[in-house]
Amino acid sequence: MMYLWPQGSSMKSFHKNFGVMTSCQHRGIPLGIQEGRKFGVDNNAYTTGFIPDKFFSYLEKLTPYMDNCLFIACPDVVGDSRATIKLWDEWVDKIGKPIAFIAQDGQECLPFPDYDWMFIGGTTEWKMGDGAKKCILRAQEIDKPVHVGRVNSLSRFRYFQRLGVYSVDGTSPCFAPDYYKRRYTNAVSQLDFHNALFGGDSFS
Numbered sequence: 485m486m487y488l489w490p491q492g493s494s495m496k497s498f499h500k501n502f503g504v505m506t507s508c509q510h511r512g513i514p515l516g517i518q519e520g521r522k523f524g525v526d527n528n529a530y531t532t533g534f535i536p537d538k539f540f541s542y543l544e545k546l547t548p549y550m551d552n553c554l555f556i557a558c559p560d561v562v563g564d565s566r567a568t569i570k571l572w573d574e575w576v577d578k579i580g581k582p583i584a585f586i587a588q589d590g591q592e593c594l595p596f597p598d599y600d601w602m603f604i605g606g607t608t609e610w611k612m613g614d615g616a617k618k619c620i621l622r623a624q625e626i627d628k629p630v631h632v633g634r635v636n637s638l639s640r641f642r643y644f645q646r647l648g649v650y651s652v653d654g655t656s657p658c659f660a661p662d663y664y665k666r667r668y669t670n671a672v673s674q675l676d677f678h679n680a681l682f683g684g685d686s687f688s
Contacts, residue, residue: 488653501672505653508542534559555584555601565591592618
């Protein structure tokens with residue numbers, strides 16, 4: 485499982501299973517992306533709210549690096565699946581690919597759109613419950629990769645690792661980067677050790 489790092493500094497010393505989570509809040513292109521790391525693009529709906537001009541201007545700056553883009557998160561409304569589907573219908577054709585649909589509370593009971601990536605958002609209670617798990621399983625049944633946002637502890641990292649998601653991200657490294665680099669390096673390195681023993685994919 486990959487961990488998408490939220491900071492813009494160099495990642496030359498990072499384990500290969502680290503990528504970058506970026507958004508228009510970054511000042512310029514993060515060095516990790518410039519160094520060839522895979523990355524996801526957030527829409528900032530959870531923090532500042534979706535601002536189309538800034539979002540699309542930033543996507544344009546990322547154009548030279550899009551070969552390494554995992555997904556672009558379509559606008560969403562935190563905790564509201566029906567409002568998020570309306571935003572999907574409004575923006576999906578404007579954003580391009582690879583596009584991530586963000587599952588919110590209640591999405592497990594609704595039809596899914598035609599997405600490239602499943603992004604698990606939602607409230608914390610829903611994210612850690614059966615609703616998000618059902619969405620993850622539905623995506624996996626049709627071979628769609630899954631990303632989970634707001635993974636800010638090692639226990640939560642391990643929980644989604646067991647569910648077989650492709651990648652996660654969180655903001656905790658912004659507050660204690662050295663500490664979380666060590667913790668998540670150990671986690672993704674142990675995954676490689678598990679793969680060496682039992683088989684499976686590692687992400688280079």
